[in-house]
Amino acid sequence: MEQTKIVMDQLKAFDPEISKGLQQLFFNDKQEKVQKWQKLFEDPVFYPKYDIPLDAQRQLAYDRLKKVSEAKLFSIFDFNNDPKNLLTAHEMLGYTDGSLATKFTVQFNLFGGTLMATSTDRHMPFMKKVDDLTNMGCFCFSELGYGNNAPKMETTAHYDDKTKTFTIHSPTTLSQKYWITNGACHANQAIVFAQTIVKGKNEGVNPFIVRVRDDNMKPCAGVTIEDMGFKMGLNGIDNAKLKFNQVKIPRENMLNKINDVTEAGDFVSPIPKVTQRFFKVADRLLSGRLCIAAMCLSTCKMCLCVAVKYSQQRLGVGLSGESDTPIMAYQLQQNALMPLIARTAVLNFGYNDAKDLFANPTGREFEQIKTFCVVKTMVGWHLQNAATVCRERCGGGGFTAHAQLHQGIAGAHSGMTAEGDNRVLMQKVVKDILADLQQKRHRLPAMTKCPRKGIPSQDFITDLETLTNLIYYREHAEIKNMTDILKKKIMEEGKKFFDVWMYEVSDEIQNLATAFGERIFLEGALNRLNAAKSDKLKEVLFKTIRLHCLHQLKENLGWYLMNGVINAKAAKYVDADYQQAVKALVPHINDIIEAYDYPRIAAMNAPIARDYVKFNEQPDSENVNAAGGLFDFKKGPKL
Amino acid sequence: MEQTKIVMDQLKAFDPEISKGLQQLFFNDKQEKVQKWQKLFEDPVFYPKYDIPLDAQRQLAYDRLKKVSEAKLFSIFDFNNDPKNLLTAHEMLGYTDGSLATKFTVQFNLFGGTLMATSTDRHMPFMKKVDDLTNMGCFCFSELGYGNNAPKMETTAHYDDKTKTFTIHSPTTLSQKYWITNGACHANQAIVFAQTIVKGKNEGVNPFIVRVRDDNMKPCAGVTIEDMGFKMGLNGIDNAKLKFNQVKIPRENMLNKINDVTEAGDFVSPIPKVTQRFFKVADRLLSGRLCIAAMCLSTCKMCLCVAVKYSQQRLGVGLSGESDTPIMAYQLQQNALMPLIARTAVLNFGYNDAKDLFANPTGREFEQIKTFCVVKTMVGWHLQNAATVCRERCGGGGFTAHAQLHQGIAGAHSGMTAEGDNRVLMQKVVKDILADLQQKRHRLPAMTKCPRKGIPSQDFITDLETLTNLIYYREHAEIKNMTDILKKKIMEEGKKFFDVWMYEVSDEIQNLATAFGERIFLEGALNRLNAAKSDKLKEVLFKTIRLHCLHQLKENLGWYLMNGVINAKAAKYVDADYQQAVKALVPHINDIIEAYDYPRIAAMNAPIARDYVKFNEQPDSENVNAAGGLFDFKKGPKL
Structure with missing residues (x-):
């Protein structure tokens, strides 16, 4: 069969059962909450508006916040009764409007959450006026x-x-x-x-x-x-x-x-x-970081959903020379978007574990800082990368405001330095790991074979077990590297800790924190794979995680080779296996994208994700006026 | 001496002679043109304005274009008389306003330039009304x-x-x-x-x-x-x-x-x-690509100038625990910004060669497409990366509009997909290289030693000669790889060219085009190094180019190791030498930044690059009103 035909069939494949299974894994809270939020977002106040003055933009964000408050989907007392609900709210808001989500996180986490954590009975009357914004x-x-x-x-x-x-x-x-x-x-x-x-x-x-x-x-x-x-x-x-x-x-x-x-x-x-x-x-800054991760993760899924749905309809040149082939069929587009889709899933699973740790930290309180910080930083950076790539791969279509992709870029930039500069938080993560090592409570990832002994002799390293060992090994190695350096420079050479930390080991700090982060995300993903009940779901998870791991290995190939963890012959197979892994996930693209909780919102907010030709039949002025984006007040959203 | 003190002295160093020498190398046209443009930009119409409606933003961009037109610094007849002037104008406009620059490039290159290229005498009356915007x-x-x-x-x-x-x-x-x-x-x-x-x-x-x-x-x-x-x-x-x-x-x-x-x-x-x-x-699209590179290059220098000048004043925690150390002193900040500064210089030199090729292509016409395309794509991507890193490294300071860094991000996104999607242009570059190879006119870079024979046995590879050979070798290797694959798949396996090109070799195409681009940029830089007259200037150029090459090697270490081009022992020295190369360039940071033609403009347009504490003493409302940004109409710019 012709190559284009094969790919186009793959792009149409959809298995509602798999998609449903993935949706339940991506969203780590009571499923009925999602529908309530989606219903809320049908209110016209949530439709995008463009070219409105600064004052009106702020008023709009406030009006949306007021609607959210009135819907009573979150209360500051949930910090005690349903802590996950804090993060769920941020995930849902991350799909719609970063300004709204930020105003929400300040009102309900930083302001409300600090009240919950530091108030006493005498503040109760004051606190009862937070949910309804009387005390804003x-x-x-x-x-x-x-x-x-x-x-x-x-x-x-x-x-x-x-x-x-x-x-x-x-x-x-x-x-x-x-x-x-x-x-x-x-x-x-x-x-x-x-x-x-x-x-x-x-x-x-x-x-x-x-x-x-x-x-x-x-x-x-x-x-x-x-x-x-x-x-x-x-x-x-x-x-x-x-x-x-x-x-x-x-x-x-x-x-x-x-x-x-x-x-x-x-x-x-x-x-x-x-x-x-x-x-x-200053405790609330910590949950605040997880709130930022929640927002960024959803915004990332929003960007991927828009980019994939646009790429599935947007036609480019085909074998005949005519513009008859969806650009999602091209290897160029697949190589750009599929690894982002895989990584988003893996980060999602690690984030979900952090959400559990937030809701129930008993006995693991000490893990919170390093975990929440690394989830915040790495999800934020991933959003920056994903939104940038999605924008670029959508071409001009992604440059228009109605594509919503600019929300991803701006949101990532806000997230990367708000509530702690990401790079500085990574320093915090390493300080925590080093302290936990001294207290012998830093849990190192368990490897099934030791890379220093077994793997360098392996000529095939792209099975998931070996890939996992390789990623886990990086944390072991970076910890050893860091402790060796600090010992040498501080204990032996007598240098000041500050001087070494700030002037000599910056990259090593970032590498160690990253290795730790990659491990906890991968652990989260593998736990879902191992727990998956259906074979079909297992297969999609397996392909997703393996693609992610191959991408990680490819990105860090120099480190693995230089340190003799893998051999050059084995490395030569990585690229081809990676290319195959990208292609292997393509037939599940709809299963994954439809498992996000965003598509229903996209239908209203991002017209290029729907039908870009139809969208361009209408005068565009309709889409940029202040009256409510694509919402026709007589007929409702033009779906 | 205390480490902080050493670094702070380095950050203050400035040699006007070196800086002047660099300025003359960065700007490849008659020096007196720069002063004329800088003088023009003192007109209040060029000061940033924020929070103004869409209509007013467009009117402002037009008013600026009108000022540029009235200044008569460019004429469409320069295509014949002074072709470099087209690119010089784009460089200058790239420092100020991407909207203005884009309106300019359409009026004067795409519209005016197409007229110049495709008109005959009967169109002369029409063409005489282009410079003054009568024919807009x-x-x-x-x-x-x-x-x-x-x-x-x-x-x-x-x-x-x-x-x-x-x-x-x-x-x-x-x-x-x-x-x-x-x-x-x-x-x-x-x-x-x-x-x-x-x-x-x-x-x-x-x-x-x-x-x-x-x-x-x-x-x-x-x-x-x-x-x-x-x-x-x-x-x-x-x-x-x-x-x-x-x-x-x-x-x-x-x-x-x-x-x-x-x-x-x-x-x-x-x-x-x-x-x-x-x-x-469709010829003008080609010069248009070089115009985009010109804009992006300047915008990149603008971003780096703002980030460095802000980082030199912005204080963070020091040895004493007090906030007394400029963040530019931190290795974290240096490792983020110095390689970008080095790469910007190298790209600048390669771009300058393209500018010469544009002005005088005689005998090398066939090199224009592949050269201009690869300069456009790689400068655009570099801007995206540089602006993103600069924004992140300036934290909240970089998120405000008055930091101007958002111009870099938006400008890069526009540049990356306008007048040819960058990734698609890379395909065009490779098609051109393959065609030129068949016609035996693709000039391969000359190596002083062959990596396949000499370098794998070398344990030290971080001298500039070896680094150059390694970078040049990549182009040789990627060409061989590509021709081998195409031969195998098309000639031997009988696959269709379209199927192989679009579904099987996407990454290989991008790699080959990138290797070609890296080579021509490095050639441009080395030519400046070899021609430099003063030892001091030679030293700065050497440090700049070597840092750039080390960064390239570090980024591609996996490829070099996997293919046996270098050995693992040699690879282990790369990182330490790279870290040293970053530090070695720090004492020249002012020499380089002041050699950009932007600082005088920055003083007016980007207050955080000037004195961020003083800026924050003033009511911010002054900076966001529509009356003219930081311009006080009674007293002139608040310098």
Whole structure:
């Protein structure tokens, strides 16, 4: 049979049973939640609008947030009752609007979540007004000068035992609270983190509730709010700089679950060391990182769905010279998109394990920081790469705003440096691994054969078991490399830790954290493969994971060869097997894409994913006006 | 001396003599032109404006284009008198505004350049009105359905020998002229490419002048213009879809330098084969690719300048725990930015050679297509990568619009798929190389030692000579690989060329084209090194090129090891030498950045590159209003 015909048949294949099975594996929560969110997104407020002024973009993001709040699909009390629901909400919002998702994460995780974690009974009336946005919050943590050195923040909260008040103050330009989401327009309340000065002594950073706007939404006395203006994307987010000029707040506004100041002005804390107090109160940044991963993962699936559906209809030149072949048939398109689809699934499974760890950390609390950080960084970078490739592979079709792919690029950039610069978080991951190694609690991945002994003699290394061993081995090797270097440079050569860490081992840090991340993602994927009940599902999972592993091996071939972990003869087969693995997954492309929870939303939001020729029959002005994108208010979405 | 102190001294180093020498190497045209453009950009119309509606963005881009036109720094007659000036203009515009640059390239290269290439004396009065925008043009070439298969376009021009007119017609949705820059707002004239039907016979595609708007800027009878709406960036460009419904134009509107239709209706052409005529008339797309490279190269230098200048002031945690160390001191920042700086220089030199080839192709005409295409693709991809890394390494500072880095990301995406999808152009490059090989005119790079024999036995491979041989060898090897595969699959296995090309050798095509591109860039760089007169300049060039080569080797280590071109022992030194090469270039960072022609513009356009603390002292609203960005109309730019 003609080659084009074979590929075109593969592109049409669809097995609803497999797709259903995958959908249940991709979404790690109660399935009925998805339908509720999808139903909500049919509200016209969620249809894309373009070319609207900054003010209107922010208002739109707020209107959407209000709709989400009214739908009562999430409550801050879910932190206690249904912790997974926090992440589920972020996944669903990541499919629709990054600005909305960001405003949501600040209101419900950073603001609401910090309240849940650090409040006491006296704050309950305040907290009951968070879900419905009566108390609309911002999270005043980062300062301009201390983005990556938050413990050194300059904002102060001085306690005065005569008036029983704290005075919140920003002494310098560098101490402005910076990038504060919800700050420029919608927040009336803030949680402000400040150095807590009691009886002349700095007791470290604590959170305080500070009202920032009055009932008329004017800034309160002493509070200066400056709009941060236009950004490279996500302009529905109203970011601000906040300065406090001797703002007095009642003692009770201190969030005092962990530390407290008594009326008489005694600082009370279960943690004696000031430096250690910091990480306890800044706790919500941690779940925040998983929230970002949730958003990025969905946005990534959105991008892949749009790119694949467009590529399946978009015709390019065929054997006859006519434009009769869908571009998804080309090896060029498959080699670009299929590995991204495979990796997205593998990251999804690792993320799902992190979601479980978030919901039930008992006995594994220490694993949270390194796991959540590496999930955040690696999903964010993957989104950046995937959205970029999807945009490029859709050509001009992907450059238009109605393709939605720009959301992926802007969302990735926001995710990569918000709530911790990814590269700095990777340093944190390695510090945690090193500390856990010392405490003998870092669990290393179990290999079925040791690469140092067995694999270099193997001439065939592309079976899944060997691939797994190779990926797992990288973590072992990078840990040994790092500990050897640190031992040599610090113990033997007497160098300062800071100097070695900041000036000599940057790449080694990133490599070790990456190796750890790749391992936990792969573990997550293999667990799904092993647990899969149907043979058909097992087969798709197997092909997906193997393609991902082959891609990893291909990307790191130099390292494996240089270190003698594999031999050159074996390496020569990798590329051909990889090419075959790409082709082998193509017949399951619809099974996977339809298993995302996005296609129903795509039908409304991304016209090029539907029928790009039909879309181009209509005057485009209809798609760019402010009235509601593709939504015809008389007839509903043009499906 | 303390490590931080050493690095901070390196970051301050500056040698004006070296910098001046580099500037003269980076800019390959008469130096006095630069000052004229920089002077022009001091006009307030060029200061960034944010949060302005789509209409206003387009008007602003037009107003800027008008200023450029009035400055008379470029004329379409420069195609004859000073061809380099075309590219120089694009380089200068790439520093300022991608929308402006794109409107410029369409008006002056695609529209004006096609006129220059295909007009005859009868068109001279029309052409004299192009420089001053009286004839404001668009280039109606691509159709929705034939983006990558333009010879099959559907628009027709039927000649009627009774009325001596052509009738221009778009028969289908897919035949709409698509992505037409200047179309939505500003063009009154178009060059329309159409299948030319004379006496019932399709004589192939020719260009015709078609008036699209009347004196009141209303679309002419039969011309439907639809606005393409909002895009992921570059929204100052007014893209449109154009449809023609039986639009009659005089016979003389055919651009008849190559082919002609006589009054009596005889088609006259020096090229007998219809298919071969196409590439002759579509000639301007080729220089257009070099124009895109020019824009992307400057935008890349803009991004690096902003990122470096910001990183030199932005303070992070230091040895003491205080935020007292510029982030540019960190190895993390250096490892991210220095290789990009080195590669930008190397690409710049290769681009400069292409600029010379454009200006003086005599005897080397056949090299133009493969060279210009590979320069366009690889500079565009490099910009995408560089802008992405710069944005990420500037954290939140890079996410604000006033950092200008978003221009790099959007500009790269536009460049990567405009005037030929980069990946498809790489296929074109390989087809050209294969054809030139058959004609024995493809010049292979000369190696001083043959890697197959000498290098695998070498344990040290990081000297520049060996690195050069390794990079050059890749082209030899990829050509052999490709010709072997094609021979085997087509000659021996009897497969169709189309099937092999589109379904089996995608990666090999990209690899070969890339190897060719890497070679011509490196040749360009080495030529500058060899010609450099001062030892100091030689040293900086040497360090720059060696870092670039080490980065290339590191990226492709797997390939070199797998194919036995280097040995594992030698490979083990690569990483350490690479790390040292990064550090070795740091003391020249100011020499290089100041050698770009951008810093003077940056002072006006990108406040975070100037003094980010001072910038944050001012209300940000000043920076986002529509009145002119950082420009204070009373006092001039706040420098």
